Amino acid sequence: MINLPSLKQLRYLVTLSETKHFGKAAEACFVTQSTLSAGIQELETQLDAALVDRTRRKVVLTPLGQVMAARAREVLAQAEEMVLLARAVSEPLAGPLNLGVIPTVSPFLLPRVLRSLRRRFPKLKLFLREDLTARLVQQLEAGRLDLLLLALPIEARAVETMPLFSDAFRFACRNDHPLAESNGVPMPALQNESLLLLEDGHCLRDHALDACQLPRPARRESVGATSLHTLVQMVDNGLGVTLLPDLALQAGILRGTDVVARPVMTPDHAEPPARQIGLVWRRGTQRAKEFRLFGEALLAALPKAKPAVEKPAEEKVAEGRVV
Template sequence: MISSPSLRQWRYLVSLAENRHFGKAAEACFVTQSTLSAGIQELETQLDAALVDRTKRKVVLTPLGEELAGRARELLGQAEDMVLLARAAAVPLSGPLRLGVIPTISPFLLPRVLPSLRKRFPDLRLFLREDLTARLIEQLQNGKLDLLLIALPYEGGALDTMTLFDDDFLLACRNDHPLAKRNAVKLDDLADAQLLLLEDGHCLRDHALAACRLPPSSRRDGFAATSLHTLVQMVDSGLGVTLLPQLALDAGILRGTDVAARPLQGDDVARHIGLAWRRGTQRAKEFTLFGEALVAALRQSEGRQPDASSPAKKA
């Protein structure tokens, strides 16, 4: 029978791969540097292979070390999943849940649903991380996050997704803009408008362009914003028009401005809000329950009762 390294040894290797420094890797594992160094040496002895090239200035993993660190990261994630799965069997959605959320969703949705979620799942310890979609997916795949709340569609590799609801886009323009006089705006009406968008990297930018039937490379005089609030201020200053999601409008993002919102005419002029998790995780049922509870909490905040025709669905 092959003598397998311990999870502790694999954790040391993963930490070293992430920190590239024995001291920092040891701190991340809450052990001394000598303990971590001895653990790595034991691992190399057991495997009869060199995993780390040690120099005075930096730590470099060998090609084999890099390969094994990646697989060890998956192994540690699966081991943690099994522990949490056992806990969830007794009490669903209890214990820690590391949720990544994009900034065009987090401030507009979470304040509306978190009170209900806390009440329904009092033992849930929800840790939130706000970042751009690409970085959140990387952290999810690396095991640093358990679940993502993002806008779909998004090419994220080996992920399972669950669509929760559609978030319609509306045109935002100053009250004195010609388009503000219309009850609804056609997409063709935006052809000559100065369309303001978020910076590259924000998935809402791509979704807004797709809603307007414009290519992802479209730019309008280089104007771009880092947040939806900045976009609103640019529109309020008369620099152009923009597309805002209904979530942000419901949260009062236009309050105190001279900006009006008008519906857009067209098919699928919306982004789709959903959850994403690592394919194959043993916590899929738990994440599905979380998604259903989130939709129910949102409907409750709108004064509507959840029903069997809830838009939440697994993709």
């Protein structure tokens, strides 16, 4: 019978591959450095192969060690799924769930739904990670995150998605802008505006440009910001106009500013330009049923949108509302 490595040894190897330092890896695994070092040596003895090159300055995994660390990460993720799957049979969404969320969704959506989710799943331990889409996908593929809440579509391999709702884009400008009093801004009119957008790396930037069918020159000439709140401040200071998602507007991002938002009108009067918000998880996971349940609960927790009511321009500006 083959002498198999223990899950503890595999965790030591994975952590060492991430930290490149015995002391930091030991601290992350809550063991002494000598214990972790001995565990790695035992693993090398079992495999009869060198996994780590030890030098005075740094720790470098051998080519085989890098392959073994990647395999070990998959084994650990599957072992964790086994435990969570057994737990989900008796009670779904009880225990830890590592959720990654993009910054153009997290502060505007989560405060509206977390209390309801806690009531429905009191034993759920939801750990949140806010980051850009590309890094969240990398962490999902590496097994560090279980589920992602972001804008679709994304570029990723071996994943499944669950679209949740459409998040329309609105044209945002100062209340003294020529288009501020219009009932709707024609999509072609955006090409003539000084458009402010998020910096490269934020998926909302590309989703907004694609949804509004803006040409490539607009992409090159656009000014980048680090957050939607920064964009609103730039618009409020008369530096240009922008496109904002309904999620942010409903959360009151325009409150206290002289910025107003107007619908974007498509040439064929079809649905307004929008991004799709949804969930993403690894294909083949045993927790797919749980994740779909989470998505359904998230939708149920969202307050029902109220129909827009036309108000005088002064009142709209004061409240920073969308019309």
